[in-house]
Amino acid sequence: MAIPYDEAPIENDPPGETLHGGRFDHARIEKAVREILIGIGEDPERDGLRDTPARVARAYAEQFAGLRQQPEDALTTVFDADHEEMVLVKDIEVYSVCEHHLVPFHGVAHVGYTPNKKGQITGLSKLARLVDVYARRPQVQERLTSQVADAMMRVLEPRGAIVVIEAEHLCMTMRGVRKPGAKTVTSAVRGDFRDHAETRSEAMSLILGR
Numbered sequence: 001m002a003i004p005y006d007e008a009p010i011e012n013d014p015p016g017e018t019l020h021g022g023r024f025d026h027a028r029i030e031k032a033v034r035e036i037l038i039g040i041g042e043d044p045e046r047d048g049l050r051d052t053p054a055r056v057a058r059a060y061a062e063q064f065a066g067l068r069q070q071p072e073d074a075l076t077t078v079f080d081a082d083h084e085e086m087v088l089v090k091d092i093e094v095y096s097v098c099e100h101h102l103v104p105f106h107g108v109a110h111v112g113y114t115p116n117k118k119g120q121i122t123g124l125s126k127l128a129r130l131v132d133v134y135a136r137r138p139q140v141q142e143r144l145t146s147q148v149a150d151a152m153m154r155v156l157e158p159r160g161a162i163v164v165i166e167a168e169h170l171c172m173t174m175r176g177v178r179k180p181g182a183k184t185v186t187s188a189v190r191g192d193f194r195d196h197a198e199t200r201s202e203a204m205s206l207i208l209g210r
Helices: 026-039 052-063 125-136 139-158 198-208
Strands: 079-080 087-098 104-114 120-121 162-167 182-191
Touching: 026 052, 087 125, 087 139, 087 162, 087 198, 104 125, 104 139, 104 198, 120 125, 125 139, 139 162, 139 182, 162 198
Parallel strands: none
Antiparallel strands: 079 120, 087 104, 104 162, 162 182
């Protein structure tokens, strides 16, 4: 008898089109995972694997939920706070999937901005939600970093934005060069942070804790 490691099967596929006009197809993923198990020489009917295709489909529905979400929806709340100085949220946990090998990469994101001339700010949790929207897609770290910065500039219209992501990629840890602990650091600077070295240096000092 198979052990019920996780919740009951999803009855309906998650609603909404993906960015590319498709839809999440639970049954199709199950079928594909079963074929992969056969392809590597496994028996998909043995105990331990019988429910794996359904589990993977459920996991993918969560891991790739960002394909059905819009970044603008993460930044819906804006406050008139009369604040013009930098706002920075550090150490936002990031979990994503490398689009080249479909294995995870994980780390932290540091996200900051200088409010617009109206002194408007967004909720701190909204910045973390924005990171999640883009991270929950097949990704490369470089694009993820730029997408978060560009979305902040587009939606919040701040004077500047900075995003720094530090992550370990399992495609480097468990395969290929196999270098556990190696981290990739990417950054994207826009507006004030790009144009003014002093503002950029202040942000990096806060991020690095110096």
